[in-house]
Amino acid sequence: MTDSAMMPFSAGMGGMGMSPFDESDDTPAPPPCSTDHLNGLQKAAIIVRVLVAEGVDMPLSGLPAQMQTDLTRTMGEMRLVDRNTMNAVVSEYIDMLEQVGLSFPDGLDGALSLLDGRLDAVATQQLRMLARGEFGRDSWGDLETAPDEELMSLLEAESTVVGAVLLSKLSIDKAAGLLARMPADLAQALAMSVAETDDIDPDTVARIGAALAQQVSDKPVRAFAKPSTRRVGEILNSTSSDLRDRLLAGLESVDRGFATGVRKSIxxxxxxxxxxxxxxxxxxxxxxxxxxxxxxxxxxxxxxxxxxxxxxxxxxxxxxxxxxxxxxxxxxxxxxxxxxxxxxxxxxxxxxxxxxxxxxxxxxxxxxx
Missing domain, CATH: 1.10.220.30 (Flagellar motor switch protein FliG, alpha-alpha superhelical domain)
Structure with a gap:
């Protein structure tokens, strides 16, 4: 959890009224309470719960997705925490914040934002590729295993030179299969553009591969891997012909385009x-x-x-x-x-x-x- 998410809590301690962990001057201090039985996620969950109760706005979305998931699941598993334990966890956290002298950005992306305009273009590009996990990643291998439909979309959307680089880096069988599927004019334009790739330097080819692989992998997570038309079609495959014909006729009357897609999957x-x-x-x-x-x-x-x-x-x-x-x-x-x-x-x-x-x-x- 970033310092900026928690600073409002510690900064506002003195100005708050009686908070869940405040003790008046005339109240005897509670005996020291150990927090050794709590792990880091459980302590973070307690801090977040207290901050939410105090109305502090926390940019939790800036945390890595896995950390957000783990923290939320931990909060869902915890029930009651006694006051002494809560006070001990909060005191621990405040002591940690008071010892911080300087904080750095979270991750390479944050460091790049901090140094924006202070690095040359080559270093910035290399660091951005590293931040995306593209150094050490086999971008062309990812593209080789990508579905033909996604590669066809790339070839139709990108310039012919970029498309020619893509075809040149794919296996011969993969490239030939894509050429066979595309319109003749696009296939001819891409074939002609291969001649323009002779003088492209390796760094440019690597950047093209990284950018194309990012487009292929940057897809929203879906609950169903297969499209709805195919799912319905596969269900109808296992029904009787009478039921299948009745359902298709009904789909045709409501949504002809969807019915056509279903019919193709049957x-x-x-x-x-x-x-x-x-x-x-x-x-x-x-x-x-x-x-x-x-x-x-x-x-x-x-x-x-x-x-x-x-x-x-x-x-x-x-x-x-x-x-x-x-x-x-x-x-x-x-x-x-x-x-x-x-x-x-x-x-x-x-x-x-x-x-x-x-x-x-x-x-x-x-x-x-």
């Missing part, structure tokens, strides 16, 4: 032919238990026929024939059994997609609209 058994390449069907079929596939074939649902034929046609002919023959010997399953089997199949498929072992073809925007 991936059902019927979507497999449009979203999975024929070359990846054998990979998928290795993860689907044969019994589940036979169950779906035996159900003989009209809406599943296109997907069943797509899968059987693009896998081993011998295995496909065996599945057909074994399914023909099974009695048609009920709707509940079929739905449970479908959920298991799609759960396996979604795990493969999330793990990156099964790529999906993008949704055709024109067809969807």
């Amino acid at each position: 991936f059902t058994f019927q979507d497999i032919p449009a979203r999975i390449d024929t070359r990846d069907v054998p990979t998928l079929m290795r993860e689907i238990p044969p019994d589940d596939m036979m169950f779906i074939i035996a159900a003989n649902a009209e809406e599943d026929q296109a997907t069943i034929e797509f899968l059987l046609t693009n896998m081993s002919r011998r295995i496909a024939d065996t599945l057909r023959e074994d399914a023909a010997a099974l009695p048609p399953p009920g709707a509940k059994q079929k739905n449970e089997t479908m959920v298991r199949i799609m759960a396996s498929l979604r795990m493969m997609v999330d793990a990156g072992t099964l790529p999906l073809k993008p949704i055709d925007e024109e067809e969807e609209s």
Whole structure:
């Protein structure tokens, strides 16, 4: 806790009326009270509680976030403190303040503010990078692992020279993937700008990397990692087709944009032919238990026929024939059994997609609209 946060308390001691820890001159001094049973956070919590009671405005927001969290949690855990202990903690703190002869700014940022205008530009830049934790930090490594969507936003927002530096520092596969996703005119402009990076000095490249990495990492903390459209879509993936269609129709009537985003996140058994390449069907079929596939074939649902034929046609002919023959010997399953089997199949498929072992073809925007 900074000195400035506590000085009003000690400075105003003489002018206050009877405070919770004042003793009149004719009151016998209480016996000395030990504070050894309290840790530093508990003592700080007592001081803060007394200052709040006295109406002192404390800039606690200037403390590190973890310290604010620890202090608040400690205050939430404490209940009653007797008067002697409170007086002892306050006296301890006042004695500490009276021994302070000089205070320095809190951290490197504070020191830079104090010396603003007194350092040259190079030293200031280096110190600011150090204050942000960028010396010793692998900024380009952070950018290499950043999601493509965030890097695309950077490439579209920054100058083409900065974008060319970014592409040049990324791995070849990462850079190629980004070029393939962007409009042709932007890709051409960035490719041309690579020629302008030959004479850029290493310090400039390092500063660009630090600035871009800061933009990527400087995101607000969110309770949910996935966007709302994807969360709703994944829930609907596990519902029956009738319920899914009803809910989508309702969403469409209220918010078409949100409904469109949800629809993009939905991936059902019927979507497999449009979203999975024929070359990846054998990979998928290795993860689907044969019994589940036979169950779906035996159900003989009209809406599943296109997907069943797509899968059987693009896998081993011998295995496909065996599945057909074994399914023909099974009695048609009920709707509940079929739905449970479908959920298991799609759960396996979604795990493969999330793990990156099964790529999906993008949704055709024109067809969807």
